[in-house]
Amino acid sequence: MEPIGHQTGRLAAFDSLRSNVAGTLYEAGDPGYAELATPWNVAVRTSPAAVLEAATADDVVQAVRFAAANGLAVAVQATGHGIASDLDGALLVHTRQLAGCTVDPGGWARTGAGVTWKTVLAACADHGLAGLCGSSPGVSVAGYTSGGGIGPVARTFGAASDRVRSFDVVTGDGRLRHVTAKSEPDLFWGLRGGKSSLGIITTTEFSLLPLPYIYAGALFFGTDSVADVTAAWSQWCPTLPPEATTSLGLMQLPPMPGVPEPLAGKFTVAVRYVYTGNADDGARWLAPMRAAGAPLIDAVQTMPYSMIGLVHSDPEDAMPASEASCLLTDFSADAAETLVGAVGPETGSPQLLVEVRQFGGALSAEPEIASALCHRDAAFGLYSVGVAAPPELPAVADHAAGVQSAMNAWQFGASLPNFSAGGGAAGFAASYTPDVLARLSGLAAHYDPDSLFRLGQVPAR
Template sequence: MEPIGEPTGHPAVFDGPPAFDDLRRAVDGALFAPGQPGYTELSTPWNLAVRTSPAAVLEAATAQDVVEAVRFASANGLPVAVQATGHGIASDLDGALLIHTRNLAECTIDPRGWARTGAGVTWKTVLSACAGTGLAGLCGSAPGVSVAGYTSGGGIGPMARTFGAASDQVRAFDVVTGDGRLRHVTAETEPDLFWGLRGGKSSLGIITATEFNLLPLPTIYAGALFFGEDSAARATFAWSSWCHTLPPEASTSLALMQLPPTPGVPEALAGTFTAAVRYVYTGSPDDGARWLAPMRAAGVPLMDAVQTMPYSMIGMVHSDPEDALPASEASCLLADFGPEAAQTLLRAVGPGTNSPQLLVEIRQFGGALSEEPAVPSALCHRDAGFGLYSVGVAAPPELPAIAVHAAGLHASMGEWHFGANLPNFSASSGAAGFAASYTPEVLARLTRLAAHYDPDALFRLGQVPAR
């Protein structure tokens, strides 16, 4: 990577608008303009189908770099966006100053049961750091995403029914607000901002560090059952009834998949239609096996990968892809999912439908997630019963057809729609999707907070409506 700006104190010429020289001189990190190799790498999101065109990219080296960047953007009328792994970027970022936080890599595990991570740290790093300690952080199904981005969107992962949302475990944030201040925010110091940062995504500021509780959970009984095309429908119907019987110690999802024969895909699953039952049980393995028994009896699995495993291996439950891909994603919340909904889903994307979707997943919610935490947050729609998510992967010219198919799928499930979405699943929907993630009352409160903490509306891209 070739930075166009070098650390403060080193003479360099910024090959971009002259005004950016002031920012280059003020920061320790490197600044990149369009056309530079570093610019392309840092501005490319996880979804390769999304094209971004920021005015410049700052690879922040310190939290103070973020402060300087926000102050510079305010002085020059530039919108600001933030990226660590790029999973939440869905705007073209035209003319924005993009702050990349991957070098904010602090990761401290306190044996007393909490952690502090910089904005560039992924859950994969936390899982590795906690291995052997008996402690666990409430990560998502894809450990390759950043702690800060995931948690600021609420963070509803594969143990949400047991422990609630990741944002419920936050102790403090370090955040740079739109007024250019670096704040250490807790429920006691700034309760309104603490409320909004847990669920409000990046609408109120750029998180530079997160402190959160860890759970005493050295092992889990978890994994996935994979059913082939001949028993996928039977497994889907069985899951739609079985999931309603589960205790809060169990979290599950159902994925209808058509995985390509590519490296990393098990031979038994490659190039064929499968139904995967994902399952995490936090109690004893014997009890976990007893609760799972009805699904094991629903057919003859192609693979049975449910077993006792270290918590650090939780990413194997979903085995989400880590490499960047061109994708078309869609999601919504469902009020319920029973046999009639299962029948409708199978008609749209089941065996023999030639669905272009790589994966269609139904996640069960409820349990601890449906309970309001002791310290309230901006995360809404905790009473939704299920989530529907679809993703198709193809060359960019083919993605619009996949999106049209997904729209038809979601419309066919309209009878069970909850009428809303979740922040971490709304990136592809822009400001409208962001608004659908909140009740009118919560959105109004977030908008008021944004007006206070971001007076110049720097963080307006795809977030709280411009004021």
Template sequence: METLRRHVSGSVFEPGEPGFAELATPWNVAVRTSPAAVVAVSTAQDVAEAVLFAAANGLLVAVQATGHGIASDHDGALLIHTRALEECTINPEGWARTGAGVTWKTVLAATAAHGLAGLCGLAPNVSVAGYTSGGGIGPMVRTFGAASDRVRAFDAVTGDGRLRRVTAESEPELFWGLRGGKSSLGIITATEFDLLQLPYIYAGALFFDTGHVDAVTRAWAQWCPTLPAEATTSLALMQLPPMPGVPEPLAGKFTVALRFVFTGSEDDGARWLAPMRSAGVPLIDAVAMMPSSMIGMVHSDPEDPLPATERSALLTDFSTDTVEALLQAAGPGTGSPQLAVEIRQLGGALSQEPDVASALCHRDAAFGMHTVGVAAPPELPAVAEHATGLHTAMNAWQFGGTLPNFSAAQGPEGFTSSYTPQVLDRLTELAGKYDPNALFRLGQVPAR
């Protein structure tokens, strides 16, 4: 490790040293990680030096910025922490360049002055690089597609320790794999991507109380197929605890939240939303015109670390029978321990193949389902077991796969299920080329 310290301008932390535990802990604090060391890099060259050191010393490599996409416990690996790669350049002509440590929250704040917006996720406190490398399925996905489809270029360090400029022209194979392949082929140090000319959106959430859960869920299932591509929506069965930050009408109650983002006019958005506003009496109606930079308010995901268990799947449809199965497994009165069970409508622009192909799969899935349970670590196994039962109850509508950014908690199985056999084979083949020492296989591409 002293050798590594001499070769990087950043800092190296070993177990027991001040700073190690903070950097090694992911966003989900229920996951205990045990890397051999953490390298808090300050430059892209630091990343290259750390990868070369890992190869020379027989260490696997893991990467972390905000810690949301953990795929394993990092046991014995060299953890490369990229939070300090903070470059954020906004070009008023409509594109941006961000370092691997930059979050969407930073990008949204920086683009607002230009009337621009980034195609971020539902939680803007995640990193641009990690989110985009997993495809990037956000709250405007039906209108604008996946964030990875808007990438112009990456700077990335591959398993041979080379820092590469990756574009569709210069490195077509790597460009294909980095867009959707997570960190299976390399560590992204910077991303360049197109922005949206979108200063305002009609967006927010409707919340209904327990007595309206059944009617609202059934109405939402019938309403979704009528929506144009300008609308992206999701529905969540929620049980928020009484704690600071949770609105009083929702605290300690079983509610249903309808999330809605419309990229057209306010009048058109209100017209499309009207059937759901009349499906019940909302406890809270927070749908209105807002700056695009405030899109994180739609889902209002917690930013502080939590002990959680998550599970994800894709669905072929969300029909009357699907609603019945969902409510029987996780509706009011079932004793469901899940904090949230979200159904997200997909389709629209996501289902269209981009001009430049990528590793992102399962674009033709109609809906996604994601469960989140939050509890003290000793109670999490029971919550996870319930989530498994819930997903089993939905087997009849399972699409047969997941999406990379939603499957990290499921480890290698989740990674594998994010791809078709053909794409997984190609990723594995490319990993042999760009990661000859199999440094990045931790929790992802099967060992060769």
């Protein structure tokens, strides 16, 4: 076959893929290409050689085999939240049409790779069941879970990846495999935390929890309360039982539709809170934070678990963003004071949000079936996101790096897979211990002999 980079050969080669798939293949310039190739972070300019909107799992098989025959890298996207590479010359497999979602009242679900947590939450609501989604239910189950999945009830129930029963995945050798802890234990280990480095997941089957209601929401405080609330939160966290999961957000929300008037255009601080026990106990545990200042908004209440996305109210629309994250060993009073000094109201910080998430509880326990998810012993996570016109984003990123430097005394020295997309290969590597990274690399060499998934950022072999 003529080299794929030659215009005539390129068209002929892709025509052969078109004839073997039920889905639609888009090349640059085709209507639909730009929409499917663009990630959630629109500041990342992608230029894949083509995008296959897969309609079946066999389409994914054909795409991987085609890429191997033509020397192309392969990447995957559902909602686009994990894409940070330009994908130059790659074959991008878009999975939004793999939209099957089955919820069994007996306590499990099976979802296609294009299914978001929002769909799962809605399907579970009538059965009083809960899936361990993240703070943003608009992301895909497959992408979130393969990165470990640490969400708003992680201290109570651990990581989403620990609830997986099986995957269907297309590996780099072009095989569609049904993977369980018994059938292929090594691959099952790596897919739970290894992100997209070992293959393209087409379906995920996972256990659900009987949790129809939660006591949850957020307290919002004004600019004058930022230092006091942050300090109080740092002292309150160590007192909490595992039924409570919380995070603190220092925010500068723009005046735009959907932003409550008391918060719009102001520097505020939010205490996010989910309690999985009864509401009276949840209110009792939250009382010290309600007394830490005069809330502008108190939105903590009993709610259906299906509404858990309201706790963080993360934006769903695509935007140009700069993201940074790290893990912390502690968030003491000194750490709280340092953070406010770095990004507080008087600093001129360009960050839209700087968030500290408390970990521990069930998350810190090793699961019954081991996985590639590392750093369970980190006490907190620090995450920042800034939104600006693309020419201004490098300055936002430099500022975020300065914030992390200011927090060096409490740095854990690592990150998590779902928060490391913007860090490139170095960020991916920091998500794992050396032993786990070496094992992932070995699995990639075995299941992906042609390094088709090299954009998954496992070290080059």
